[in-house]
Amino acid sequence: MSTHIVPRHGKSFKERWYLSALWVGFRTTFGHFWRNILNTNAIDVLEYPEVMPNDITARYRGHHRLTHRDDGSIACVACFMCATNCPAQCITIEAQARIDGIDEKEPRRFEIDLLECIFCGYCVEACPCDAIRMDTNIFSMVGNARSDFIRTKEQLLATQGAYAPTHSQAKGAHT
Amino acid sequence: MQTMMTLLPIVLMVLYSLAMIPGLIWMERRIASMVQNRLGPNRCNIKGFRLGGVVQSAADVMKLIFKEEFYPAHVKNRTLYIIAPSIVFIAAFLMFAVIPFADVITLDHIYGMQALPIDLGILWYVALAGLGLYGIILAGWASHSKYGILSAMRASAQMLSYEISMGLAIVAMVITYDSVAFNDAVHFQAQTIWGFLPAWGIVIQPVAALIFIVTAFAETNRAPFDVAEGESELVAGYHTEYSAMKFALFFMAEYVAMTASSAVIVTLFLGGYNLPYLATQEMLEHPVGILVGTMVALGVLYGLFIYWIRTNISRAIVEDLERARERKVLTVLFVSMLILSELFLLYWLVVGTTPTLMAWLVLALQLSIFTLKFFAVIIFFILVRWTFMRFRYDQIQHLGWYILLPLALLNLLITALVVVL
Numbered sequence: 061m062s063t064h065i066v067p068r069h070g071k072s073f074k075e076r077w078y079l080s081a082l083w084v085g086f087r088t089t090f091g092h093f094w095r096n097i098l099n100t101n102a103i104d105v106l107e108y109p110e111v112m113p114n115d116i117t118a119r120y121r122g123h124h125r126l127t128h129r130d131d132g133s134i135a136c137v138a139c140f141m142c143a144t145n146c147p148a149q150c151i152t153i154e155a156q157a158r159i160d161g162i163d164e165k166e167p168r169r170f171e172i173d174l175l176e177c178i179f180c181g182y183c184v185e186a187c188p189c190d191a192i193r194m195d196t197n198i199f200s201m202v203g204n205a206r207s208d209f210i211r212t213k214e215q216l217l218a219t220q221g222a223y224a225p226t227h228s229q230a231k232g233a234h235t
Numbered sequence: 236m237q238t239m240m241t242l243l244p245i246v247l248m249v250l251y252s253l254a255m256i257p258g259l260i261w262m263e264r265r266i267a268s269m270v271q272n273r274l275g276p277n278r279c280n281i282k283g284f285r286l287g288g289v290v291q292s293a294a295d296v297m298k299l300i301f302k303e304e305f306y307p308a309h310v311k312n313r314t315l316y317i318i319a320p321s322i323v324f325i326a327a328f329l330m331f332a333v334i335p336f337a338d339v340i341t342l343d344h345i346y347g348m349q350a351l352p353i354d355l356g357i358l359w360y361v362a363l364a365g366l367g368l369y370g371i372i373l374a375g376w377a378s379h380s381k382y383g384i385l386s387a388m389r390a391s392a393q394m395l396s397y398e399i400s401m402g403l404a405i406v407a408m409v410i411t412y413d414s415v416a417f418n419d420a421v422h423f424q425a426q427t428i429w430g431f432l433p434a435w436g437i438v439i440q441p442v443a444a445l446i447f448i449v450t451a452f453a454e455t456n457r458a459p460f461d462v463a464e465g466e467s468e469l470v471a472g473y474h475t476e477y478s479a480m481k482f483a484l485f486f487m488a489e490y491v492a493m494t495a496s497s498a499v500i501v502t503l504f505l506g507g508y509n510l511p512y513l514a515t516q517e518m519l520e521h522p523v524g525i526l527v528g529t530m531v532a533l534g535v536l537y538g539l540f541i542y543w544i545r546t547n548i549s550r551a552i553v554e555d556l557e558r559a560r561e562r563k564v565l566t567v568l569f570v571s572m573l574i575l576s577e578l579f580l581l582y583w584l585v586v587g588t589t590p591t592l593m594a595w596l597v598l599a600l601q602l603s604i605f606t607l608k609f610f611a612v613i614i615f616f617i618l619v620r621w622t623f624m625r626f627r628y629d630q631i632q633h634l635g636w637y638i639l640l641p642l643a644l645l646n647l648l649i650t651a652l653v654v655v656l
């Protein structure tokens with residue numbers, strides 16, 4: 061078995077002297093400051109409201125949405141997995157019996173309070189039916205009142221995903 | 236005349252401390268963003284005029300003023316609770332009272348350019364710097380919150396350890412300058428050593444300068460010595476329970492303390508309001524040289540600034556009409572200011588100057604020199620905040636007691652020996 065000896069830093073006089081290290085750090089920050097102030101046009105930033113980001117990855121957790129089945133009806137079966145798993149406890153579900161024969165249960169009420177949500181994505185992980193997703197790439201949510209931030213079932217169903225396919229991909233759960 | 240000349244330094248003091256705060260907040264934000272390759276706040280505008288983002292600070296001030304005055308229900312002693320930020324702020328503000336912004340000006344009488352006509356100088360600064368701490372302790376205690384009191388304890392322990400080294404560094408400077416008054420310190424620094432090196436405090440007393448600057452950072456509770464504030468451990472710090480203008484007082488006090496410390500550093504170590512090789516008397520005796528020098532300096536500075544505005548005020552990505560208009564207006568404004576001042580100086584150059592006029596001109600020059608140095612130190616303060624990592628609490632005490640204190644004592648000993656021998 062070979063041993064890898066990790067060199068420890070911070071013991072030599074030069075490192076303990078500290079001021080030289082500070083000087084190096086100072087040179088770096090001042091270098092950035094000086095370069096950027098001489099030519100502010102070269103700073104690579106996004107002019108946000110006018111230019112929208114185009115590099116959001118597929119794993120980005122944005123605004124939630126509820127998916128549909130292939131026939132267009134709601135995919136959620138009101139199993140409460142997401143609400144149970146939610147660390148912020150911001151999902152409110154009321155279940156009702158589903159009478160159209162497609163499944164047994166569906167939510168009567170499905171609300172997410174975005175002000176409490178921490179966008180952890182655990183609800184998505186928990187869902188057995190791929191009924192809730194956060195693949196909308198919507199990151200800016202604004203409103204004038206607290207009540208504006210409570211997303212209802214209808215709003216969540218109407219929200220479009222940013223990528224195809226948009227329907228529930230759960231296999232076996234809905235049959 | 237007498238009233239005006241007494242009021243002038245007080246107005247200057249208010250300008251340098253209070254009126255500077257929005258500008259400082261703006262500088263802090265923009266410099267931070269430049270260091271981090273960002274742009275910082277630049278969107279706020281009045282009719283399209285963004286002035287590089289200064290408008291944002293005005294908006295922030297408005298917001299703080301109009302915020303609700305909220306008193307937490309658990310605060311028992313509301314008087315102390317309200318007095319605490321006032322003490323911090325007043326102490327920071329009064330530090331400025333003894334800073335000479337320019338040399339004494341001789342008109343019908345001799346007028347000093349410091350708000351309080353006293354010679355306490357550096358002693359006044361030390362006294363008030365220590366006083367601000369009482370406000371912080373009081374705030375921590377009166378706000379009846381564990382975060383507040385923890386932060387206050389930290390702040391006081393830190394202040395205690397660093398005040399001693401600061402005092403010793405100052406004593407070394409007082410021995411060197413043979414006076415506690417700032418004006419004497421500046422006059423001493425106008426000399427040269429060995430005929431060419433300006434006798435600035437930082438040149439003849441580098442160790443004291445280093446100790447003073449380090450302790451000044453600790454004294455103003457700024458990074459890397461900002462243990463009194465810490466989002467991760469203390470929510471905010473001693474001002475956790477404060478909101479609206481009461482919080483703003485703490486906030487402003489931090490900046491005023493920073494400006495006051497910069498002013499003291501400039502005065503004690505960087506030659507104050509004088510340029511090297513140019514004492515006040517020499518300035519008064521060479522009107523032509525001063526006038527021409529000012530004209531050249533103004534032309535170069537303004538020229539660079541206007542060039543910078545023309546090339547930098549717009550972003551290539553989003554160029555709109557408002558920005559183009561702002562650029563045009565600012566260019567016209569600065570060019571006309573430059574032409575006007577150059578014409579004034581040219582007029583005096585041709586017609587000739589009177590002693591009174593020269594006194595005023597030298598005053599204005601020294602003010603500008605002081606301001607330039609002052610801003611350089613402030614930029615240094617801000618850059619340090621974004622460069623150095625915060626110290627851990629034990630590291631702070633270690634640095635204060637094991638390194639700075641012996642160093643300051645040694646420096647004092649050597650200084651005393653050199654001066655006495």
Ligand code: SF4
Pocket residue numbers: 142145146147148149150151172176177178179180181182183184
């Ligand atoms: S993202 Fe996290 S916090 Fe938000 S609703 Fe889903 S589980 Fe709850």
Ligand code: SF4
Pocket residue numbers: 135136137138139140141142143153186187188189190191192
């Ligand atoms: S969204 Fe998914 S986890 Fe939540 S109740 Fe519906 S089916 Fe269950």
